Amino acid sequence: MSAVDSSTLSAVAAGSFHAPHDVLGPHEVDGTWVIRARRPLASSVTAVAADGTETALAHVHDGIWEGTAARQPAAYDLVTVYGDGTPHRIDDPYRHLPTLGEVDLHLIREGRHEQLWTVLGSHVRHYDGGVGGVSFAVWAPNARAVRVIGDLNGWDGAQHAMRSLGSSGVWELFVPGLAAGSTYKYEILTADGRWIEKADPMARQAEVPPATASVVTESAYTWSDDEWITARGTRTVHDAPMSTYELHLGSWREGLGYVEAADALVDYVGDMGFTHVEFLPLAEHPFGGSWGYQVSGYYAPTSRFGSPDELRFLIDRLHQAGIGVIMDWVPGHFPKDAFALARFDGAPLYEHPDPRRGEHKDWGTYIFDYGRNEVRNFLVANALYWFEEFHVDGLRVDAVASMLYLDYSREHGEWEPNQYGGRENLEAIRFLQEVNATAYKRYPGVAMIAEESTSFPGVTAPTSDGGLGFGFKWNMGWMNDSLVYIGRDPLYRSHHEGELSFSFVYAFSENFVLPISHDEVVHGKGTLFTRMPGDHWQQLANVRAFLAYMWGHPGKQLLFMGQEFGQMSEWSEARQLDWWLLDQPAHAGLQHFVRSLNGVYRDEAPLWSRDSDGAAFSRVYPHAPNTNILGFARRDHHGGTVVVLCNFSGAPIHDVDLTLPGAGHWEEILNSDAQEFGGSGVGNFGGVGTDANGNTRLVLPPLGVLWLRHRAG
Known part of the structure; x- marks a missing residue:
């Protein structure tokens, strides 16, 4: 016995x-x-x-x-x-030693394992002597037992019980003979005696939804973007052109996976002159209608479009074409789906245990427990994972305001103040500071971008100065004010000029991105085109004028797909864009305008080299006040100057007297009313001359914007 x-x-x-x-x-x-x-x-x-x-x-x-x-x-x-x-x-x-060492476990407990994905999750491993197999490791500190279930054992977990690695809360098992492609989950015995099945939080691949199992994966991809990565590390992204095309991969064009999208995106984005693409979240998510904003697999690119290596191929191709890649990242909340992170080991684990801090009632989701070492580590490492394993150039961090405030979307009595009696979530703030500082330390040249909709101070200030440490912040104030203004009938716009010019008051308080994003073309808001007043011609003219004003305004630009050619129906993730509109010359003219807009923008350093420097900006006013006219000048480091002049009234304005910031000749480098773009062709052909004091007289086209260039010397 x-x-x-x-x-x-x-x-x-x-x-x-x-x-x-x-x-x-x-x-x-x-x-x-x-x-x-x-x-x-x-x-x-x-x-x-x-x-x-x-x-x-x-x-x-x-x-x-x-x-x-x-x-x-x-x-x-x-x-x-x-x-x-x-x-x-x-x-x-059961004859094999643990695949995690004491240093790994110590770093996990401390919340300092910056490459967490290399030790947790499933990994194909090869040892001397020819032994190969797959290691499994999962953090489940409240579990009484954990088993691996999957096609390796006919989903009978009793065959592959894992061992507890002590106070770390990590469970581990090495299964010899197993290979990539196997599907699996963890079967967890909770403290109250229930067996529950969970997908691997650290899985690097998942089944195609609605299936929910994790998949063992092993990358065989060889990158060819060394030149891009090296150059990225030498650039200062704030002083470079940045014009971003935001897209939802599943509805940009029908039926494209990662591989098929590579050629199409490289050709289209390259031809249109955008410097970056920004993907709506590509981490695995159970419900397509969430657009990826309710993530179940933070380390797994969605399998809807192919394998992780196929996503690497897409990003590599974009880099080889000189196009940067930004990924939408969602550390602010996660769904309650029973197979995923929610109550992972039978008790609150990834989510904060207090519902006043651990639940988003508006979204029906849980909120991460940012103060717990292992949870903070899970998220910080996840950000680094996308930079390291997929070479992304930036992360746009979703819903930052919901993370910063304990009373976000809560009534009195539904939230608890922090230790100092304030409404700030101090643990979330420390997490954001850590993830930003770590990302910039490890990956020079990348961009961390906050979608932050309040006036929280220092979003893009360095963490060393007490700021959050983001590289950029979405300028939601500019977006809201300018869209309200441009939606007004031109007859009444003169009474609301402040809706456009107020942004100049705070334009240099942060490093801003000007977003016309997916959120502005859904939920009954229409599209950029349908927001515009007037007939079809006037709507397109308004779009051109608005975009020319936006591209000239201090800050980087972001435009959601379809708005570049005047999409007329609201965006739906269930169908592709209305590309047939390009058969209409008027909409093809708008697309041509955006292409030209990007080209001129990239060529003109005054429009991007000093975006956050108020000393490089000044207003330009007509001598006779006219609140339909908005003018401003942008300067670069070498004396180059571009003036942006906007006429948002429905008629041309002749004989406009004003003073330009420089004597000599000013070339008209962009006219949103040019006939080649579908406009009426009113402009200043041959450019504009000034006297010794910079005084000049010119014409402004109806619903039109001019860019005038002057260089010192």
């Missing part, structure tokens, strides 16, 4: 023992070596060493077999015969 008590053997047999390696596998007992294995229903079990030495095992209890080896066993296989007489030979998972 085995020296192990029967209750422990029964727990091992049931797969509910927290330390199965303490019983199964090879063990020294009173100077001899004992091998134990779990093989229910077997008729015989034999351990066969690499040199051919055999050790017969005998059944001792509840399917547990045991035998005494002649000497300390090294590598061996278990040969099991069942009723049909067929031998089944496999390496014994």
